[in-house]
Amino acid sequence: MKVDVSAKQISMPRQCACCSGSPSMELQASASKKRGKTQFTNSWAFPYCSQCAAHVGRYNAAFAVLGGGIAVGALGMLFYSSWCALIGIVGVGGWLFLMNSAHAMRGAACACTGAAVSYMGWHGTLHSFHFVSHSYATQFMHANRNKLVNLTQAQHQLLGGSSAGMATPSRRIRRT
Numbered sequence: 182m183k184v185d186v187s188a189k190q191i192s193m194p195r196q197c198a199c200c201s202g203s204p205s206m207e208l209q210a211s212a213s214k215k216r217g218k219t220q221f222t223n224s225w226a227f228p229y230c231s232q233c234a235a236h237v238g239r240y241n242a243a244f245a246v247l248g249g250g251i252a253v254g255a256l257g258m259l260f261y262s263s264w265c266a267l268i269g270i271v272g273v274g275g276w277l278f279l280m281n282s283a284h285a286m287r288g289a290a291c292a293c294t295g296a297a298v299s300y301m302g303w304h305g306t307l308h309s310f311h312f313v314s315h316s317y318a319t320q321f322m323h324a325n326r327n328k329l330v331n332l333t334q335a336q337h338q339l340l341g342g343s344s345a346g347m348a349t350p351s352r353r354i355r356r357t
Contacts, residue, residue, distance in 0.1 A: 182318040184336070187307045188328040194320035197230040199237070199297035200290040201316050204228030208237060210300035210310070225308070227298045236286035240295045243280045292317070 197204050211224035229237070283294050292314035301309040307330065312318035319339050322329060326340060 182312050184310050185331040186325050186328045187330045189306055192324040194324050197233050198227045198317045199233035199292050200288050202230040205231045206234050210298045212300040212302040223303055236283045236294055237296050239283035
């Protein structure tokens with residue numbers, strides 16, 4: 182679910198962005214953009230429990246291994262021999278192993294294997310996020326109710342409903 186917020190400070194619900202469990206750490210959701218030759222990056226810290234942070238880390242590592250194996254294998258084939266293609270194959274095997282491991286680490290309540298929140302970018306104080314967990318997205322919208330913009334009809338209905346479960350305290354976090 183895409184959510185747009187216009188603010189310099191955003192309140193984060195105190196629950197894991199993936200499984201809604203009790204958070205023990207934070208993971209950064211970052212976005213970059215280029216203006217001229219200068220690249221700017223903004224990020225926001227979202228709460229995660231240690232189990233979800235672990236499967237997100239394993240998921241990210243899988244793609245790093247895949248990309249590295251394919252890049253090294255392709256460059257090796259260009260400059261050395263076709264035997265270097267084996268490095269690419271090993272990269273694919275490493276990716277499969279790590280992806281299976283990441284999937285196995287997920288709990289029953291997890292929204293996804295990778296990051297449950299993506300920071301899609303910003304323009305001034307307008308920040309756009311994509312949430313995989315509708316539960317976390319709803320809590321996030323309630324915590325930032327007066328800062329939401331571009332609401333869909335479904336989001337209006339979510340906000341107009343009961344506020345049950347909203348007793349969980351939120352805290353304000355500045356972007357890093």
